[in-house]
Amino acid sequence: MPRPSQTLTPASSPTHDWQYHTPVALWRNVLRLTAPNPSLMTGPGTNSYLVGEPASGFIVVDPGPPDAEHVQRLWEACRDTQGRGGHIALIACTHSHADHAPAAPLLQALCPQRPPIVGLPSAPTARSGCHFVPDRALQPGEKLQIAGTESHTLHAVFTPGHAANHVCFVLEEDGLLFSGDHILNGSTTVIDPPDGHMGDYLDSLDRLHQRCEAMGVQHILPAHGGVIDAPLQTIAQLKAHRLKRGAKVAAAMQAQPDGDLDSWLPLAYDDVAPHIWPVARRSLQAHVEHLRGAAGQTRP
Numbered sequence: 001m002p003r004p005s006q007t008l009t010p011a012s013s014p015t016h017d018w019q020y021h022t023p024v025a026l027w028r029n030v031l032r033l034t035a036p037n038p039s040l041m042t043g044p045g046t047n048s049y050l051v052g053e054p055a056s057g058f059i060v061v062d063p064g065p066p067d068a069e070h071v072q073r074l075w076e077a078c079r080d081t082q083g084r085g086g087h088i089a090l091i092a093c094t095h096s097h098a099d100h101a102p103a104a105p106l107l108q109a110l111c112p113q114r115p116p117i118v119g120l121p122s123a124p125t126a127r128s129g130c131h132f133v134p135d136r137a138l139q140p141g142e143k144l145q146i147a148g149t150e151s152h153t154l155h156a157v158f159t160p161g162h163a164a165n166h167v168c169f170v171l172e173e174d175g176l177l178f179s180g181d182h183i184l185n186g187s188t189t190v191i192d193p194p195d196g197h198m199g200d201y202l203d204s205l206d207r208l209h210q211r212c213e214a215m216g217v218q219h220i221l222p223a224h225g226g227v228i229d230a231p232l233q234t235i236a237q238l239k240a241h242r243l244k245r246g247a248k249v250a251a252a253m254q255a256q257p258d259g260d261l262d263s264w265l266p267l268a269y270d271d272v273a274p275h276i277w278p279v280a281r282r283s284l285q286a287h288v289e290h291l292r293g294a295a296g297q298t299r300p
């Protein structure tokens with residue numbers, strides 16, 4: 001079970017706002033440094049998390065986009081007991097997308113000890129530009145452990161859905177879930193077929209709920225947006241939201257049996273601002289494929 005709460009400041013404190021230039025100490029052994037790549041898709045930017053302490057070195061989760069200054073700041077934030085940077089034991093990527101993994105080899109190259117890059121290799125369905133091959137592929141349930149004055153253990157939970165090679169990590173000692181893009185704060189995860197898959201996404205939500213319950217997870221640290229409290233409630237709400245959207249998509253398909261994505265989009269996403277529709281169209285396609293798959297058609 002997790003250690004008692006060690007948060008430095010309440011999760012709702014303004015000091016928990018993202019910073020592009022200075023790492024934010026969320027817990028005494030977890031720093032967050034946000035990459036300066038804000039956008040519609042990335043919210044305030046990609047959160048890179050540093051797990052560890054000077055005595056243990058650090059595991060860097062999602063080093064982010066290939067931004068040389070962000071990579072340099074990550075390197076400097078991982079200090080050893082003498083205050084020297086680059087004390088990195090492992091670089092872990094939640095998935096292959098361009099805002100998460102490309103900084104990994106850049107950060108590795110700055111470190112003479114060449115910390116291994118771990119994660120899951122991108123699937124053949126990944127879009128061009130999202131090709132990713134880790135130095136070592138993780139196994140489901142694998143534990144990544146470093147130890148200094150105490151141990152820090154990341155438990156890998158495979159979560160395909162947003163990307164076929166998506167993996168989340170539970171920091172066992174502290175009851176924290178690094179959710180990558182599977183669970184976000186302030187935006188909705190896009191499911192972009194064929195690498196994204198709605199059925200897998202829903203199954204992975206169930207897996208995360210089960211893992212969070214079993215491992216006493218108390219907070220979710222997403223790759224975009226701030227810390228999320230009440231993990232179980234959040235995951236249940238996300239699942240309900242997706243099922244509700246799936247029902248709207250099914251209703252739109254029934255109302256217009258000869259329609260296509262463009263005619264179903266305004267019906268199924270009538271509660272979403274039109275400037276979001278080009279992105280929502282990808283998730284709509286994922287819903288349609290999922291519904292057709294559930295109706296007995298084969299999965300592409």
Ligand SMILES: [Zn+2]
Nearest residue numbers: 097099181223
């Ligand atoms: Zn992302």
